[in-house]
Amino acid sequence: MSRLRRMAAPLVLAVGGGLLAATPAAEAAPAACDTTSTPYTYVVTYQPGTRASAVDRELAAKCAAKVAYYPEIAVAIASSRNADFQQKIGVYRAYSGGKDVASAASARTSLGAVRTLEDTKSVAAAGDLSAQQWDMRAIHAPEANKIYQGSRAVTVGVLDSGIDATHPALAAAVSASASAGCVTGAPDLSPASWAPTTSDHGTHVAGTIAGKDPAAGFTGIAPGVRLASVKVVNDDGYIFPESAVCGFVWAAKHGFAVTNNSYYVDPGMFFCSREPGDAAAYEAVRRAIEFSTRHGVLNVSAAGNSGFDTTAQTTDPNRPHPVDSSCGILPKAIDGVVKVSAVGYAGTKSSFSNYGAIDVTAPGGDFVQTPPAGEGPSCPLSATVFGGRYGSKCGTSMASPHAAGVAALLASRFRGAPPWLLARLLEGEADVVKCAATETACTGPAKNNSYYGHGLVDALDAVR
Numbered sequence: 142m143s144r145l146r147r148m149a150a151p152l153v154l155a156v157g158g159g160l161l162a163a164t165p166a167a168e169a170a171p172a173a174c175d176t177t178s179t180p181y182t183y184v185v186t187y188q189p190g191t192r193a194s195a196v197d198r199e200l201a202a203k204c205a206a207k208v209a210y211y212p213e214i215a216v217a218i219a220s221s222r223n224a225d226f227q228q229k230i231g232v233y234r235a236y237s238g239g240k241d242v243a244s245a246a247s248a249r250t251s252l253g254a255v256r257t258l259e260d261t262k263s264v265a266a267a268g269d270l271s272a273q274q275w276d277m278r279a280i281h282a283p284e285a286n287k288i289y290q291g292s293r294a295v296t297v298g299v300l301d302s303g304i305d306a307t308h309p310a311l312a313a314a315v316s317a318s319a320s321a322g323c324v325t326g327a328p329d330l331s332p333a334s335w336a337p338t339t340s341d342h343g344t345h346v347a348g349t350i351a352g353k354d355p356a357a358g359f360t361g362i363a364p365g366v367r368l369a370s371v372k373v374v375n376d377d378g379y380i381f382p383e384s385a386v387c388g389f390v391w392a393a394k395h396g397f398a399v400t401n402n403s404y405y406v407d408p409g410m411f412f413c414s415r416e417p418g419d420a421a422a423y424e425a426v427r428r429a430i431e432f433s434t435r436h437g438v439l440n441v442s443a444a445g446n447s448g449f450d451t452t453a454q455t456t457d458p459n460r461p462h463p464v465d466s467s468c469g470i471l472p473k474a475i476d477g478v479v480k481v482s483a484v485g486y487a488g489t490k491s492s493f494s495n496y497g498a499i500d501v502t503a504p505g506g507d508f509v510q511t512p513p514a515g516e517g518p519s520c521p522l523s524a525t526v527f528g529g530r531y532g533s534k535c536g537t538s539m540a541s542p543h544a545a546g547v548a549a550l551l552a553s554r555f556r557g558a559p560p561w562l563l564a565r566l567l568e569g570e571a572d573v574v575k576c577a578a579t580e581t582a583c584t585g586p587a588k589n590n591s592y593y594g595h596g597l598v599d600a601l602d603a604v605r
Contacts, residue, residue, distance in 0.1 A: 362546025
């Protein structure tokens with residue numbers, strides 16, 4: 142028997158707050174692997190520096206096939222039919238969101254039901270829509286557009302359900318060469334892989350960031366920048382850890398200045414860094430985000446639509462497990478990610494918006510904050526995927542791209558600025574929103590409170 146095959150089982154170590162497994166020994170392939178059951182995709186963590194060949198050997202020995210390996214962060218994406226694959230690898234090293242969902246461990250049903258509170262009305266792309274864009278006026282985007290619309294050297298990655306690159310507001314903005322499908326956990330460059338299929342969520346987000354359609358009178362925040370469609374949402378509305386890992390690594394390798402993340406990683410809501418299974422997902426996503434940050438990407442994320450204080454939760458509403466300080470909603474729980482709450486037309490926190498650890502706030506709409514006639518629907522107006530039309534959606538999903546658009550203007554002005562500086566500029570130039578006397582759950586000083594963070598993002602201040 143070789144020395145490698147005699148080596149002990151992998152040792153799990155606590156490193157930097159996350160769980161890290163020592164590189165496993167290669168083992169003899171089992172006599173038989175399951176070849177008929179449903180395959181599930183897993184994220185698998187390795188010790189930094191692990192070579193692809195070692196990954197291949199271990200996965201083959203433990204009844205899995207490699208989908209992708211990201212040596213920069215030592216995370217593999219693997220597919221296995223074996224029900225015991227996670228146990229074979231180690232329950233702190235491997236996790237499958239798809240298997241978790243299939244076992245009915247998740248209460249999630251779809252992207253639309255959980256993340257986006259849609260106003261189902263749609264308006265034709267005719268006439269001047271600018272009067273209905275109250276959200277843009279709230280952050281002074283029209284005035285900013287007259288001064289500066291951003292640089293084509295800046296790319297904003299929209300990690301979402303795909304962007305309709307044929308939409309008149311987006312056709313000039315989407316970069317096909319910078320786009321990829323990441324649903325499987327491995328980047329797919331074919332246009333079909335990053336185009337929307339069952340959801341127009343990503344198209345709506347993209348329009349807010351950089352859309353421009355003079356014929357319709359529609360303009361986003363930074364129409365001069367480029368957009369990359371990075372599809373991480375599958376046709377059932379889920380964003381599993383492998384998709385997020387692929388998306389953040391893709392952003393890092395392709396020089397994105399900003400990413401928008403209007404989602405949380407499924408099937409959470411909360412992943413706990415010390416729990417079996419969860420630990421692998423948390424660690425894999427953490428590594429991918431931190432890799433992107435080190436490579437100059439500012440990641441912006443929606444706070445969520447559950448209406449609670451994320452810092453005070455003790456249970457996960459999606460999966461029945463306790464939540465403590467070792468748990469977080471991904472990706473926003475990771476250091477360096479800008480967390481965005483939502484406000485409605487009146488400028489106060491949207492009734493559905495999460496709060497707690499908030500960096501900035503932005504327009505996300507609210508059905509109970511109704512604009513006057515002629516100023517648009519309660520939910521922000523943007524592009525939709527069907528027939529080049531426009532529609533409205535509410536949610537922190539809509540607030541986040543407003544912040545990402547302003548960040549793109551800052552990245553355009555200050556080319557090469559590191560993510561921490563862009564975040565500080567975004568916060569520093571935000572308009573202060575104080576806690577109202579009636580907002581008893583809102584805590585903290587005017588310039589950094591639990592509802593609005595450092596304040597409402599301001600596009601005009603970003604360009605002058």
